[in-house]
Amino acid sequence: MTLRETLLPRLAEWASAGEDRPSERFPLPEHGWTACLTAERVDSVGCRILELQLTRDNPVAEDADALTSQAKAAASRVTGLMEPLRLVEVDRVHQVAMLRSEGPPSNGDFVQYYEVRFHGRNLIRVERIKASKNHPASRGAIAFALTHEVIAKLVEDLVRE
Numbered sequence: 001m002t003l004r005e006t007l008l009p010r011l012a013e014w015a016s017a018g019e020d021r022p023s024e025r026f027p028l029p030e031h032g033w034t035a036c037l038t039a040e041r042v043d044s045v046g047c048r049i050l051e052l053q054l055t056r057d058n059p060v061a062e063d064a065d066a067l068t069s070q071a072k073a074a075a076s077r078v079t080g081l082m083e084p085l086r087l088v089e090v091d092r093v094h095q096v097a098m099l100r101s102e103g104p105p106s107n108g109d110f111v112q113y114y115e116v117r118f119h120g121r122n123l124i125r126v127e128r129i130k131a132s133k134n135h136p137a138s139r140g141a142i143a144f145a146l147t148h149e150v151i152a153k154l155v156e157d158l159v160r161e
Helices: 005-014 062-076 148-159
Strands: 023-030 033-042 046-056 085-093 096-101 110-119 122-131 141-142 144-147
Touching: 005 023, 005 148, 033 148, 046 141, 046 148, 062 085, 062 096, 062 110, 062 148, 122 148, 144 148
Parallel strands: none
Antiparallel strands: 023 033, 033 046, 046 122, 046 144, 085 096, 096 110, 110 122, 122 141
């Protein structure tokens, strides 16, 4: 069973118990990863995500070349978001690779974009950022809506090597 096929029914069963900022862990041991979603709202077809975090169950050794390859491949595979992703930078010393939306839309004095950070090869974080275009600069994470199908595909696209 693919990661997507494993995760999709579990997402469909997720229901927030009325808590503020519902969060759920989805261990995927047969695929070697755990997905953790923090949302603003959860319903039967999707959610408004604040953060998606993916953690490898059995960490692998850090390797800057492998990290770069993984980030580039992920950027080319992820197709379910509103904007395509592009590799912005790889910090080989700190083992961090960053993907951002290519050509993010502007809304007045702000720009919104997806940001995917690979912290080594063992942790991936996905957020949508709203940033000011004017001084003083400000930026912060905002909720973004995805269906369960898109979430499952996104997870699979990000962790596949």
